[in-house]
Amino acid sequence: MKKIFITLLLFTVIFNVSAQKKTAGNYIYKTECLGVELDGSQTLKAWGNGRNRADAVEQAKKNAIRDVIFKGIQEGKQECNQKPLVFEVNAQEKYEVYFNKFFADGGEYRNFISLRDERIGDKLNRDRKKNTESVTNGLVVRVLRSNLKTKLIEDKIIKQQL
Template structure:
Protein backbone atom coordinates (compact mmCIF):
# COMPACT_ATOMS: atom_id res chain seq x y z
CA UNK A 1 0.00 0.00 0.00
CA UNK A 2 2.82 2.38 0.91
CA UNK A 3 4.65 1.55 -2.32
CA UNK A 4 1.54 2.23 -4.41
CA UNK A 5 0.93 5.57 -2.70
CA UNK A 6 4.60 6.53 -3.05
CA UNK A 7 4.61 5.56 -6.74
CA UNK A 8 1.46 7.58 -7.44
CA UNK A 9 2.89 10.57 -5.59
CA UNK A 10 6.10 10.39 -7.64
CA UNK A 11 4.17 10.14 -10.92
CA UNK A 12 1.97 13.13 -9.98
CA UNK A 13 5.05 15.16 -9.04
CA UNK A 14 6.74 14.29 -12.33
CA UNK A 15 3.68 15.24 -14.37
CA UNK A 16 3.30 18.58 -12.59
CA UNK A 17 6.99 19.44 -12.88
CA UNK A 18 7.05 18.89 -16.66
CA UNK A 19 3.89 20.89 -17.35
CA UNK A 20 4.45 23.93 -19.57
CA UNK A 21 2.47 27.10 -19.85
CA UNK A 22 1.50 28.95 -22.99
CA UNK A 23 3.33 32.25 -22.63
CA UNK A 24 1.86 34.08 -25.63
CA UNK A 25 -0.71 36.04 -23.69
CA UNK A 26 0.10 35.20 -20.10
CA UNK A 27 0.89 38.34 -18.21
CA UNK A 28 -0.72 39.97 -15.26
CA UNK A 29 -2.61 43.25 -15.63
CA UNK A 30 -4.54 45.23 -13.07
CA UNK A 31 -6.65 48.36 -13.49
CA UNK A 32 -5.67 51.15 -11.10
CA UNK A 33 -8.03 53.79 -12.46
CA UNK A 34 -9.38 55.81 -15.38
CA UNK A 35 -8.41 59.42 -16.06
CA UNK A 36 -10.75 62.16 -17.30
CA UNK A 37 -9.27 61.96 -20.81
CA UNK A 38 -10.25 58.27 -21.04
CA UNK A 39 -6.76 56.91 -20.49
CA UNK A 40 -6.39 53.90 -18.23
CA UNK A 41 -3.81 53.53 -15.48
CA UNK A 42 -2.60 49.94 -15.28
CA UNK A 43 -0.26 47.81 -13.22
CA UNK A 44 1.41 45.46 -15.71
CA UNK A 45 4.25 42.96 -15.76
CA UNK A 46 6.94 42.30 -18.33
CA UNK A 47 9.66 39.68 -18.69
CA UNK A 48 13.05 40.26 -20.29
CA UNK A 49 16.75 39.51 -20.13
CA UNK A 50 17.28 42.63 -17.99
CA UNK A 51 15.25 45.43 -16.39
CA UNK A 52 15.20 47.58 -19.54
CA UNK A 53 13.86 44.72 -21.70
CA UNK A 54 11.28 43.77 -19.06
CA UNK A 55 9.97 47.35 -18.79
CA UNK A 56 9.80 47.64 -22.60
CA UNK A 57 7.87 44.36 -22.78
CA UNK A 58 5.51 45.51 -20.01
CA UNK A 59 4.66 48.63 -22.03
CA UNK A 60 3.93 46.49 -25.10
CA UNK A 61 1.81 44.17 -22.95
CA UNK A 62 -0.19 47.14 -21.65
CA UNK A 63 -1.04 48.45 -25.12
CA UNK A 64 -1.71 44.93 -26.43
CA UNK A 65 -4.07 44.25 -23.50
CA UNK A 66 -6.07 47.44 -24.11
CA UNK A 67 -6.26 46.68 -27.84
CA UNK A 68 -7.06 42.98 -27.92
CA UNK A 69 -8.01 41.61 -24.50
CA UNK A 70 -9.55 44.33 -22.35
CA UNK A 71 -8.81 44.77 -18.65
CA UNK A 72 -10.52 42.35 -16.29
CA UNK A 73 -8.47 42.67 -13.10
CA UNK A 74 -8.28 45.45 -10.53
CA UNK A 75 -10.73 48.31 -10.07
CA UNK A 76 -14.02 48.22 -11.94
CA UNK A 77 -13.52 51.62 -13.62
CA UNK A 78 -11.43 50.35 -16.53
CA UNK A 79 -13.14 49.41 -19.75
CA UNK A 80 -13.25 45.62 -19.83
CA UNK A 81 -13.89 45.57 -23.57
CA UNK A 82 -10.95 45.61 -25.96
CA UNK A 83 -10.61 48.41 -28.52
CA UNK A 84 -10.47 45.87 -31.37
CA UNK A 85 -13.43 43.47 -31.36
CA UNK A 86 -12.54 41.70 -34.60
CA UNK A 87 -11.52 38.08 -34.03
CA UNK A 88 -7.87 37.39 -34.93
CA UNK A 89 -7.31 41.04 -35.88
CA UNK A 90 -3.72 40.88 -34.70
CA UNK A 91 -3.05 38.06 -37.18
CA UNK A 92 -5.15 39.61 -39.95
CA UNK A 93 -3.24 42.91 -39.75
CA UNK A 94 0.04 41.24 -38.81
CA UNK A 95 2.22 43.51 -40.98
CA UNK A 96 0.69 46.62 -39.40
CA UNK A 97 1.01 45.40 -35.81
CA UNK A 98 4.55 44.03 -36.29
CA UNK A 99 5.69 47.55 -37.22
CA UNK A 100 3.48 49.13 -34.53
CA UNK A 101 4.92 46.93 -31.73
CA UNK A 102 8.56 46.78 -32.85
CA UNK A 103 11.14 47.98 -30.30
CA UNK A 104 10.90 51.76 -30.12
CA UNK A 105 7.75 51.59 -32.30
CA UNK A 106 4.60 53.66 -32.54
CA UNK A 107 3.01 52.01 -29.50
CA UNK A 108 5.23 54.21 -27.29
CA UNK A 109 3.12 57.26 -28.28
CA UNK A 110 0.15 55.72 -26.45
CA UNK A 111 1.78 54.55 -23.22
CA UNK A 112 3.44 56.69 -20.56
CA UNK A 113 4.84 56.22 -17.09
CA UNK A 114 3.26 59.43 -15.73
CA UNK A 115 1.78 57.54 -12.81
CA UNK A 116 4.94 55.67 -11.81
CA UNK A 117 5.10 56.50 -8.12
CA UNK A 118 8.18 56.74 -5.96
CA UNK A 119 6.97 53.84 -3.83
CA UNK A 120 7.22 51.55 -6.86
CA UNK A 121 10.94 52.24 -7.11
CA UNK A 122 11.43 50.76 -3.67
CA UNK A 123 9.00 47.91 -4.25
CA UNK A 124 10.64 46.77 -7.49
CA UNK A 125 13.28 44.73 -5.69
CA UNK A 126 10.51 42.77 -3.97
CA UNK A 127 8.49 42.48 -7.16
CA UNK A 128 11.41 41.39 -9.27
CA UNK A 129 11.42 37.68 -9.93
CA UNK A 130 14.37 35.91 -11.48
CA UNK A 131 13.66 32.69 -13.31
CA UNK A 132 16.51 31.12 -15.22
CA UNK A 133 17.92 33.96 -17.35
CA UNK A 134 14.91 36.26 -17.32
CA UNK A 135 13.77 39.06 -15.04
CA UNK A 136 10.12 39.95 -14.36
CA UNK A 137 9.21 43.55 -13.43
CA UNK A 138 5.93 45.19 -12.54
CA UNK A 139 5.36 48.82 -13.57
CA UNK A 140 2.56 51.36 -13.48
CA UNK A 141 1.65 52.86 -16.87
CA UNK A 142 -1.04 54.99 -18.42
CA UNK A 143 -2.47 53.89 -21.79
CA UNK A 144 -4.36 56.42 -23.91
CA UNK A 145 -7.30 54.32 -25.06
CA UNK A 146 -9.09 57.10 -26.97
CA UNK A 147 -5.96 58.11 -28.93
CA UNK A 148 -5.27 54.45 -29.75
CA UNK A 149 -8.79 54.05 -31.07
CA UNK A 150 -8.49 57.22 -33.16
CA UNK A 151 -5.19 56.00 -34.63
CA UNK A 152 -6.67 52.63 -35.62
CA UNK A 153 -9.67 54.34 -37.26
CA UNK A 154 -7.33 56.68 -39.18
CA UNK A 155 -5.25 53.69 -40.32
CA UNK A 156 -8.39 51.76 -41.44
CA UNK A 157 -7.92 48.95 -38.92
CA UNK A 158 -11.14 49.92 -37.12
CA UNK A 159 -14.27 51.19 -38.81
CA UNK A 160 -16.53 53.84 -37.27
Protein backbone atom coordinates in the same frame (compact mmCIF):
# COMPACT_ATOMS: atom_id res chain seq x y z
CA MET B 1 14.71 0.28 5.46
CA LYS B 2 15.11 3.48 7.44
CA LYS B 3 18.08 4.52 5.28
CA ILE B 4 16.06 4.06 2.07
CA PHE B 5 13.15 6.02 3.49
CA ILE B 6 15.40 8.87 4.65
CA THR B 7 17.19 8.92 1.28
CA LEU B 8 13.88 9.11 -0.62
CA LEU B 9 12.63 11.83 1.70
CA LEU B 10 15.84 13.82 1.20
CA PHE B 11 15.61 13.54 -2.62
CA THR B 12 11.96 14.63 -2.51
CA VAL B 13 12.77 17.73 -0.45
CA ILE B 14 15.72 18.71 -2.67
CA PHE B 15 13.67 18.19 -5.85
CA ASN B 16 10.78 20.32 -4.53
CA VAL B 17 13.07 23.17 -3.47
CA SER B 18 14.85 23.28 -6.84
CA ALA B 19 11.55 23.09 -8.75
CA GLN B 20 10.05 25.99 -6.76
CA LYS B 21 12.85 28.36 -7.78
CA LYS B 22 11.83 28.22 -11.45
CA THR B 23 8.09 28.81 -11.06
CA ALA B 24 8.30 32.61 -10.67
CA GLY B 25 9.62 33.10 -14.20
CA ASN B 26 7.01 30.81 -15.74
CA TYR B 27 3.96 32.26 -13.98
CA ILE B 28 1.78 34.44 -16.21
CA TYR B 29 0.86 37.72 -14.55
CA LYS B 30 -2.24 39.49 -15.90
CA THR B 31 -2.56 43.20 -16.56
CA GLU B 32 -4.83 44.78 -13.97
CA CYS B 33 -6.77 48.03 -13.76
CA LEU B 34 -5.75 50.54 -11.10
CA GLY B 35 -8.06 53.35 -12.24
CA VAL B 36 -9.48 55.49 -15.03
CA GLU B 37 -8.70 59.15 -15.65
CA LEU B 38 -11.23 61.70 -16.91
CA ASP B 39 -9.37 62.02 -20.22
CA GLY B 40 -10.21 58.40 -21.09
CA SER B 41 -6.83 56.97 -20.17
CA GLN B 42 -6.45 53.88 -18.01
CA THR B 43 -3.90 53.38 -15.27
CA LEU B 44 -2.75 49.77 -15.36
CA LYS B 45 -0.27 47.49 -13.69
CA ALA B 46 1.34 45.49 -16.47
CA TRP B 47 3.95 42.76 -16.33
CA GLY B 48 6.79 42.00 -18.69
CA ASN B 49 9.37 39.28 -18.97
CA GLY B 50 12.86 39.72 -20.43
CA ARG B 51 16.48 38.74 -20.11
CA ASN B 52 17.19 41.87 -18.04
CA ARG B 53 15.26 44.65 -16.31
CA ALA B 54 15.17 47.01 -19.32
CA ASP B 55 13.78 44.29 -21.60
CA ALA B 56 11.16 43.34 -19.01
CA VAL B 57 10.02 46.98 -18.63
CA GLU B 58 9.66 47.42 -22.41
CA GLN B 59 7.75 44.16 -22.65
CA ALA B 60 5.41 45.32 -19.86
CA LYS B 61 4.62 48.47 -21.87
CA LYS B 62 3.88 46.40 -24.97
CA ASN B 63 1.73 43.98 -22.97
CA ALA B 64 -0.34 46.85 -21.54
CA ILE B 65 -1.08 48.23 -25.03
CA ARG B 66 -1.72 44.76 -26.49
CA ASP B 67 -4.17 43.92 -23.70
CA VAL B 68 -6.10 47.17 -24.23
CA ILE B 69 -6.28 46.59 -27.99
CA PHE B 70 -7.04 42.86 -28.17
CA LYS B 71 -8.16 41.50 -24.78
CA GLY B 72 -9.65 44.28 -22.71
CA ILE B 73 -8.77 44.63 -19.03
CA GLN B 74 -10.51 42.02 -16.90
CA GLU B 75 -8.47 42.15 -13.67
CA GLY B 76 -8.41 44.80 -10.95
CA LYS B 77 -10.97 47.57 -10.54
CA GLN B 78 -14.13 47.25 -12.59
CA GLU B 79 -14.11 50.89 -13.71
CA CYS B 80 -11.67 50.17 -16.56
CA ASN B 81 -13.22 49.63 -19.95
CA GLN B 82 -13.23 45.86 -20.11
CA LYS B 83 -13.95 45.70 -23.82
CA PRO B 84 -11.03 45.54 -26.23
CA LEU B 85 -10.62 48.23 -28.89
CA VAL B 86 -10.54 45.64 -31.69
CA PHE B 87 -13.46 43.22 -31.75
CA GLU B 88 -12.52 41.54 -35.03
CA VAL B 89 -11.56 37.89 -34.62
CA ASN B 90 -7.90 37.18 -35.44
CA ALA B 91 -7.23 40.88 -36.09
CA GLN B 92 -3.65 40.58 -34.86
CA GLU B 93 -2.96 37.95 -37.53
CA LYS B 94 -4.96 39.75 -40.23
CA TYR B 95 -3.08 43.03 -39.69
CA GLU B 96 0.18 41.30 -38.75
CA VAL B 97 2.45 43.62 -40.77
CA TYR B 98 0.85 46.71 -39.19
CA PHE B 99 1.09 45.41 -35.61
CA ASN B 100 4.63 44.04 -36.04
CA LYS B 101 5.73 47.54 -37.03
CA PHE B 102 3.57 49.13 -34.30
CA PHE B 103 5.06 46.94 -31.53
CA ALA B 104 8.66 46.94 -32.82
CA ASP B 105 11.33 48.16 -30.41
CA GLY B 106 11.02 51.95 -30.41
CA GLY B 107 7.76 51.67 -32.38
CA GLU B 108 4.61 53.77 -32.27
CA TYR B 109 3.21 51.98 -29.21
CA ARG B 110 5.40 54.29 -27.10
CA ASN B 111 3.24 57.28 -28.10
CA PHE B 112 0.29 55.77 -26.20
CA ILE B 113 2.07 54.98 -22.92
CA SER B 114 2.76 57.36 -20.09
CA LEU B 115 4.72 56.64 -16.93
CA ARG B 116 3.25 59.74 -15.28
CA ASP B 117 1.55 57.69 -12.54
CA GLU B 118 4.70 55.87 -11.50
CA ARG B 119 6.28 57.43 -8.42
CA ILE B 120 10.03 57.67 -7.88
CA GLY B 121 9.88 55.03 -5.15
CA ASP B 122 7.94 52.73 -7.48
CA LYS B 123 10.65 53.10 -10.12
CA LEU B 124 13.29 51.97 -7.68
CA ASN B 125 11.20 49.18 -6.18
CA ARG B 126 9.27 47.85 -9.18
CA ASP B 127 7.77 44.46 -8.53
CA ARG B 128 10.46 42.10 -9.63
CA LYS B 129 10.53 38.35 -9.89
CA LYS B 130 13.80 36.75 -10.88
CA ASN B 131 14.50 33.42 -12.45
CA THR B 132 17.86 32.06 -13.53
CA GLU B 133 17.08 32.73 -17.21
CA SER B 134 14.84 35.82 -17.08
CA VAL B 135 13.46 38.73 -15.07
CA THR B 136 9.78 39.59 -14.64
CA ASN B 137 8.91 43.20 -13.78
CA GLY B 138 5.64 44.87 -12.83
CA LEU B 139 5.15 48.41 -14.06
CA VAL B 140 2.48 51.06 -13.43
CA VAL B 141 1.60 52.68 -16.76
CA ARG B 142 -1.10 54.95 -18.13
CA VAL B 143 -2.47 53.85 -21.50
CA LEU B 144 -3.90 56.72 -23.52
CA ARG B 145 -6.89 54.68 -24.69
CA SER B 146 -8.77 57.46 -26.51
CA ASN B 147 -5.66 58.49 -28.49
CA LEU B 148 -4.98 54.85 -29.31
CA LYS B 149 -8.55 54.37 -30.55
CA THR B 150 -8.26 57.47 -32.75
CA LYS B 151 -5.00 56.13 -34.23
CA LEU B 152 -6.57 52.74 -35.01
CA ILE B 153 -9.55 54.46 -36.68
CA GLU B 154 -7.22 56.66 -38.78
CA ASP B 155 -5.22 53.61 -39.87
CA LYS B 156 -8.47 51.77 -40.75
CA ILE B 157 -7.89 48.93 -38.31
CA ILE B 158 -11.24 49.61 -36.63
CA LYS B 159 -14.31 51.43 -37.88
CA GLN B 160 -15.61 54.55 -36.23
CA GLN B 161 -18.72 53.82 -34.25
CA LEU B 162 -21.55 56.33 -34.46
